Each structure stands twice: as structure tokens, then as C-alpha cells.
Amino acid sequence: MSNNTTYSMEELACPQCGHKHMLRKYKRINVTEKAGLKEDILKNRLFVFRCEKCNYLAPLTYECHYTDSKRKLNIYMAPEVTEETEQTLRDLNEKVEGTKRLVDNINDLKEKIMIRENHMDDRVVELVKIMVINQIKKEMKDDTLMNILFDYHEGEMFFLVFFEKKGVGKIPFSLDHYRQIERQYRMGILDHSRDDFMKVDLAWAGNVMFR
Ligand SMILES: [Zn+2]
Known part of the structure; x- marks a missing residue:
């Protein structure tokens, strides 16, 4: 299925001490397929950078398509909307159905997920x-x-x-x-x-x- 969870491994140096990390960066998260990832987002375990060497901790926001294909909820997180983002959104718009939302930070992403968890609009x-x-x-x-x-x-x-x-x-x-x-x-x-x-x-x- 084309709506599955996908990610890439990317190297990131700690902004504080420079220690290099390999990070899993999600392009798409489908929580119907991988329910544990929803919990990871809500418990602040996913979009966060934690340095294993100096304990530096910071939110890690990047473009990601969150989807709950069973509940037909789609949230696109983009810290900045570039021309490329707009193209991605146009393409995605054709492919997915249901609720579609754009957010620019993790707190808003979490909030939208929690509102849906409580069956609200x-x-x-x-x-x-x-x-x-x-x-x-x-x-x-x-x-x-x-x-x-x-x-x-x-x-x-x-x-x-x-x-x-x-x-x-x-x-x-x-x-x-x-x-x-x-x-x-x-x-x-x-x-x-x-x-x-x-x-x-x-x-x-x-x-x-x-x-
Ligand atoms: Zn560090």
C-alpha cells in the first residue's frame, strides 16, 4: 500500500557538543499500520532530539505526513511552507481522503491527534x-x-x-x-x-x- 509508514536514516550532529547521531526521520507515519508511533508522538518520544553524549534535548520538527488511514485523518507538519511543500501537499491532496490539516509545530500536531482521540472536530x-x-x-x-x-x-x-x-x-x-x-x-x-x-x-x- 502506498500509504505505509516510510522513513530515512539521516546523520545529525548535536548542536551543543557536535556528537554525531543517526536519526530515523519519518516521511510518513501511518498509525493505523503502526499504532505505537501515535503513542510515541503523544509521549514526546518521536519528534525530539536527545544527545546520548551531553544530554542536549530539543524538539525536532521536520516535514512529515501523519495519517490515520482507518480514521481518515491526515495532518501534514511543515515548519515552513516552501514551494516544494506546496507541491507535496497538492500531490498528497489527490491521494488521500478525509480530514486534511496543516500544522507547523509538534504541539499543534499532538493537539489535533488528541482532539480526534476524543472524537471531536x-x-x-x-x-x-x-x-x-x-x-x-x-x-x-x-x-x-x-x-x-x-x-x-x-x-x-x-x-x-x-x-x-x-x-x-x-x-x-x-x-x-x-x-x-x-x-x-x-x-x-x-x-x-x-x-x-x-x-x-x-x-x-x-x-x-x-x-
Ligand atoms: Zn551533544
Whole structure:
């Protein structure tokens, strides 16, 4: 099958000590075929560089097509979208079906996977985020919100909010609220959706909400 997991071995020198490593770099990860890789991504074991000599640790982001062929979920991670990336996406768009998303970092990749694990729609979740951000506006007066990410642990769903000064906080995720937003913005969501690798983030949700 052409949708199988593929990788290449590449040499990488540690940015801190120069020690040379051979790394497995995935071009495509199909978690229907290799379920363990999904767990590896979620547990931060995959897109990470760890030097065996000096213990240097850093995220390792590179272009990769994540696919769950059974659940029809496709996420393309590209730190930068070059002309080559756009060509790759056009080719891929013809070959794969289902949900197609573009992300530029590992946290967003993990978030999209986790949202799907909970049988939800990332488009609605981004809309819910805007509501949550509005609710915590007071706290943002003397601090800066750096990021907000969906997460879950032992059946409890929540948003992790990352403030510049206060650090990380947790806001409960309400499924009722999610359903309400899903109903309320059904048409807007459809109007702003395309059948290609589209970026679904806060900016996208802003366009749906404030069009
Ligand atoms: Zn090193």
C-alpha cells in the first residue's frame, strides 16, 4: 500500500557538543499500520532530539505526513511552507481522503491527534478557544497569553493555558459548551472549510466568528 509508514536514516550532529547521531526521520507515519508511533508522538518520544553524549534535548520538527488511514485523518507538519511543500501537499491532496490539516509545530500536531482521540472536530475546538480566551481576558491585562492547547488526562478534558508570567494553567473543557458552539457555527464552519490541507487555528476560527 502506498500509504505505509516510510522513513530515512539521516546523520545529525548535536548542536551543543557536535556528537554525531543517526536519526530515523519519518516521511510518513501511518498509525493505523503502526499504532505505537501515535503513542510515541503523544509521549514526546518521536519528534525530539536527545544527545546520548551531553544530554542536549530539543524538539525536532521536520516535514512529515501523519495519517490515520482507518480514521481518515491526515495532518501534514511543515515548519515552513516552501514551494516544494506546496507541491507535496497538492500531490498528497489527490491521494488521500478525509480530514486534511496543516500544522507547523509538534504541539499543534499532538493537539489535533488528541482532539480526534476524543472524537471531536478541531474546527469547533478552535472556536471554543476564542470563547475561553474572552472569559480569561481579565487575567490577560497584566500578563500575556502565549498559547492555549487542548489536552486530556484520565478522562478529564481541559485547555492548557500558557501565560508569560504566571506560567501554565488549566481550564476545564465543557462538552456541552462544545456542542452548543458546534450548533451555533455550523454554517460558518462549512463556509470556511476546504477539502485540502488547511490550517485550522485561532486565526481560522476568528474568521468564522467575526466574518
Ligand atoms: Zn551533544
